[in-house]
Amino acid sequence: MNSKKDPALPAKPKNNFSRRGFMRGVGIGSGALGTGLLEKEAAAAPAAAKVVGPGPVPITLEINGKPVHLTVEPRVTLIDALRNHLDITGAKKVCDRATCGACTVIMDGKTVYSCTVLAIDAQGKKIETIESLGTPTKRHPISQAFWDNDAQQCGYCTPGFVMASKGFLEEHPNPTMAEVEHGLGGNICRCGTYMGIRKAVLEAAAAMKKGGKNG
Amino acid sequence: MFEGVEAFYRPTTVREALHLLRKAKGTARIVAGGTGVVPGGDRSVRFLIDITRAGLSYIRKRGGAWTIGATTTMAEIEDSAEMRMLAGGLLASAAAACGSVEIRSMATVGGNMANGSPAADLAPPLLALDAEAAIAGTAARRKMPLADYLAAVCAGKMKNALLVEIVFLEPSAARGGWCFQKFGRTAVDISLVNVAAGLQLDARGRVKWARIALGAVAPLPLRMPAAEALMTGRILDRALLAEAAESVSDTVHPIGDIRASADYRREISRVLTGRALEQCAARAGYSL
Numbered sequence: 001m002n003s004k005k006d007p008a009l010p011a012k013p014k015n016n017f018s019r020r021g022f023m024r025g026v027g028i029g030s031g032a033l034g035t036g037l038l039e040k041e042a043a044a045a046p047a048a049a050k051v052v053g054p055g056p057v058p059i060t061l062e063i064n065g066k067p068v069h070l071t072v073e074p075r076v077t078l079i080d081a082l083r084n085h086l087d088i089t090g091a092k093k094v095c096d097r098a099t100c101g102a103c104t105v106i107m108d109g110k111t112v113y114s115c116t117v118l119a120i121d122a123q124g125k126k127i128e129t130i131e132s133l134g135t136p137t138k139r140h141p142i143s144q145a146f147w148d149n150d151a152q153q154c155g156y157c158t159p160g161f162v163m164a165s166k167g168f169l170e171e172h173p174n175p176t177m178a179e180v181e182h183g184l185g186g187n188i189c190r191c192g193t194y195m196g197i198r199k200a201v202l203e204a205a206a207a208m209k210k211g212g213k214n215g
Numbered sequence: 216m217f218e219g220v221e222a223f224y225r226p227t228t229v230r231e232a233l234h235l236l237r238k239a240k241g242t243a244r245i246v247a248g249g250t251g252v253v254p255g256g257d258r259s260v261r262f263l264i265d266i267t268r269a270g271l272s273y274i275r276k277r278g279g280a281w282t283i284g285a286t287t288t289m290a291e292i293e294d295s296a297e298m299r300m301l302a303g304g305l306l307a308s309a310a311a312a313c314g315s316v317e318i319r320s321m322a323t324v325g326g327n328m329a330n331g332s333p334a335a336d337l338a339p340p341l342l343a344l345d346a347e348a349a350i351a352g353t354a355a356r357r358k359m360p361l362a363d364y365l366a367a368v369c370a371g372k373m374k375n376a377l378l379v380e381i382v383f384l385e386p387s388a389a390r391g392g393w394c395f396q397k398f399g400r401t402a403v404d405i406s407l408v409n410v411a412a413g414l415q416l417d418a419r420g421r422v423k424w425a426r427i428a429l430g431a432v433a434p435l436p437l438r439m440p441a442a443e444a445l446m447t448g449r450i451l452d453r454a455l456l457a458e459a460a461e462s463v464s465d466t467v468h469p470i471g472d473i474r475a476s477a478d479y480r481r482e483i484s485r486v487l488t489g490r491a492l493e494q495c496a497a498r499a500g501y502s503l
């Protein structure tokens with residue numbers, strides 16, 4: 001899906017506006033606009049840190065404590081980078097419009113919809129996905145509580161709910177049922193397993209306190 | 216999504232962001248939290264200008280005036296100890312009502328204003344606080360009443376301007392109370408109606424001033440000058456609250472859409488205004 005080859009691209013306007021012209025006009029670091037010299041300057045090192053694209057650009061993301069390198073176009077969202085470029089497929093893409101929560105990951109300690117974050121914007125931030133939570137034999141207390149409470153049916157919403165729960169419990173270690181309900185309001189379960197999920201989160205809170213484990 | 220995007224810019228100053236915006240002649244789009252602009256994925260956009268590294272994330276007080284930088288997030292406002300105190304937590308509670316926690320982690324106050332949505336949850340509280348918007352455009356930086364900025368956005372006149380910060384004066388706290396009320400289909404849905412109200416009383420229970428602003432009831436979030444005027448100078452009682460709420464429901468001109476009919480929104484405007492004013496009275500330490 002190279003944008004240059006995309007037939008759906010709008011035709012270039014008549015004034016031949018291009019990225020090169022755009023950069024020249026910007027004249028980074030100088031008041032004088034539109035000289036060939038400036039264009040070269042703009043393409044040189046300091047500007048390159050700020051100006052990326054067109055086409056795929058190399059970026060580094062910190063995912064589950066490890067730096068990973070990948071090459072994406074500027075428009076690629078974090079969910080697509082995870083799933084399509086890195087084969088980290090725990091987070092699910094469902095609505096792709098910030099409504100369902102299936103793509104929830106934790107970024108710098110805050111839960112976010114990864115379908116609404118540009119991958120390029122996630123650079124320099126600590127990204128946690130469901131893959132960082134325990135193993136099939138040594139489950140994280142939240143995963144265990146979901147298991148124990150039958151908190152899923154088809155399971156498609158589950159990775160998002162578990163990460164939203166983790167983010168929630170970090171800020172509310174002693175939640176009430178009402179707080180759980182409100183705090184997970186950004187995640188939707190089409191199978192309707194909400195009661196199981198809410199109970200699981202309360203149980204996980206208790207287990208995490210007892211185990212002194214906070215993630 | 217954004218099939219037409221050719222380049223992504225991350226300016227570190229407002230000046231640079233403005234240069235980029237101007238040169239793009241309407242083909243660039245500012246990205247702050249991205250919760251409005253990324254799901255939209257407008258195909259005609261050729262350049263994205265990310266302003267979250269332009270030094271506009273702050274909540275500051277200088278003299279009696281508060282300044283909130285455009286890229287300050289809902290989560291930052293909601294969690295700010297100062298914002299939880301200011302005007303009885305008016306802004307913090309509105310920020311806390313803005314979508315889900317995942318939205319609030321990213322969504323910014325600037326995006327909330329620049330999006331041009333009549334339902335923007337920070338608009339009524341900021342209008343009630345008489346906030347001003349600091350704009351950087353083709354000319355020098357200037358300040359304008361937030362209401363004028365919202366009207367200009369609605370009229371499509373702010374495409375090449377950057378909202379830099381929001382400024383408002385700290386309201387007097389003595390015998391005063393504030394309240395934000397939101398009514399939506401669910402706790403995380405956008406508002407069917409939202410209300411911000413504030414009032415200050417004198418020692419005898421007379422209203423010194425009242426401020427009422429509503430969202431999602433007209434093309435723009437609106438102050439309610441008629442209701443405010445009818446309260447001023449009168450003793451606060453239940454009849455006066457009902458009269459003010461009635462005046463609000465006469466003033467609004469909501470649309471009917473997939474979420475609610477116009478009549479329903481009008482009725483909710485009356486009820487929510489009444490509730491908000493009642494809370495204001497209680498918070499001012501006044502029993503009705």
Ligand SMILES: Cc1cc2nc3c(=O)[nH]c(=O)nc-3n(C[C@H](O)[C@H](O)[C@H](O)COP(=O)(O)OP(=O)(O)OC[C@H]3O[C@@H](n4cnc5c(N)ncnc54)[C@H](O)[C@@H]3O)c2cc1C
Pocket residue numbers: 097098099244245246247248249250251252253254266285286312313314315318321322323324325326327328329330332334335336337376377378379403404405406
């Ligand atoms: C699921 C969901 C739920 C939502 N719920 C609510 C809700 O309950 N209440 C509510 O009020 N909103 C809600 N929203 C709307 C949106 O999240 C908010 O309006 C948010 O504050 C937008 O901010 P942002 O930083 O994400 O904006 P962006 O998406 O980054 O930008 C939005 C628009 O504003 C422009 N822009 C951004 N910053 C500036 C600036 N400084 N100067 C000039 N232009 C600028 C952008 O170019 C773009 O056109 C919701 C959205 C979603 C997807």
Ligand code: FES
Pocket residue numbers: 092093094095096097098099100101102103104113114115116
């Ligand atoms: S896929 Fe991101 S919220 Fe639904």
Ligand code: FES
Pocket residue numbers: 151152153154155156157158188189190191192193
């Ligand atoms: S278990 Fe099927 S969507 Fe939640």
